[in-house]
Amino acid sequence: MTHAEVFAVVRRIPRGRVATYGQVAALAGFPGHARQVGYALSALDIDASVPWHRVVNAQGRVSLRTGGSGGGMVQRMRLEQEGIAMPGGRVPLRDYAWRPDAEP
DNA sequence: CCACTGACGAGTG
DNA sequence: GCACTCGCCAGTG
Numbered sequence: 166m167t168h169a170e171v172f173a174v175v176r177r178i179p180r181g182r183v184a185t186y187g188q189v190a191a192l193a194g195f196p197g198h199a200r201q202v203g204y205a206l207s208a209l210d211i212d213a214s215v216p217w218h219r220v221v222n223a224q225g226r227v228s229l230r231t232g233g234s235g236g237g238m239v240q241r242m243r244l245e246q247e248g249i250a251m252p253g254g255r256v257p258l259r260d261y262a263w264r265p266d267a268e269p
Numbered sequence: 270c271c272a273c274t275g276a277c278g279a280g281t282g
Numbered sequence: 283g284c285a286c287t288c289g290c291c292a293g294t295g
Contacts, residue, residue, distance in 0.1 A: 166291060186277050201291045203276040208293060220276075228276040240276095274294085281286085 166195050171205040178219040181247045182263035183256050185223045192265065203228065211239060218243040219263075225256035 174193045178184050184192075187199035195201070202220070207229075209217050218240040222228045227237045241251055249261050 168292075187279090190277090195291095197278080198290060199277045199279095200275085200289085201277090204274085204290095204292065206276050207274095209276090217276085222276080223278060230276080237276095272295095275292100278289095280288095282284105 166193070166198055166201050168205040168208055170194075171202050172209070172213075172215045175206075175215050175217060175220055177265075178216055178263050179268065180216070181249065181261075183219045183221050183225075183244070183249060183258070183261050184263040185258070186220060186228075187223060188263070189220060199223075219247075221256055221258075225251075225258040225261075226254065 170193045171189060174189045175184070177192075185199070186202040187196075190196060190198040190202045193202075206217050206220060209215060227240045229237050229240065244251065244256065249256055
């Protein structure tokens with residue numbers, strides 16, 4: 166359950182899709198460790214070579230300090246750049262959730 | 270090396 | 283829908 170493991174999974178998230186913390190943890194082989202995934206991402210740099218912005222919480226919301234230093238705005242901006250809208254301030258997971266089994 | 274410190278999730282009332 | 287509880291690990295200073 167190292168940060169590297171988490172990043173490896175996050176890097177697999179296809180563009181235009183989002184994954185939840187719990188999903189990433191499960192795919193990394195550590196179901197139930199969603200929190201640690203969050204801790205791992207917290208160590209990431211905003212310019213890191215990882216699509217960390219595609220990771221949202223189970224409610225489709227951006228978990229990082231929303232409104233604080235504007236960090237959350239960066240994530241939202243990047244998501245919209247990929248065509249992922251956030252009506253109501255949250256991502257409609259029903260439509261954008263990443264489905265590894267649905268990949269080509 | 271020790272202690273602190275966090276991007277969560279699921280269940281219950 | 284909201285408030286509260288418990289379970290979890292690795293990195294940083």
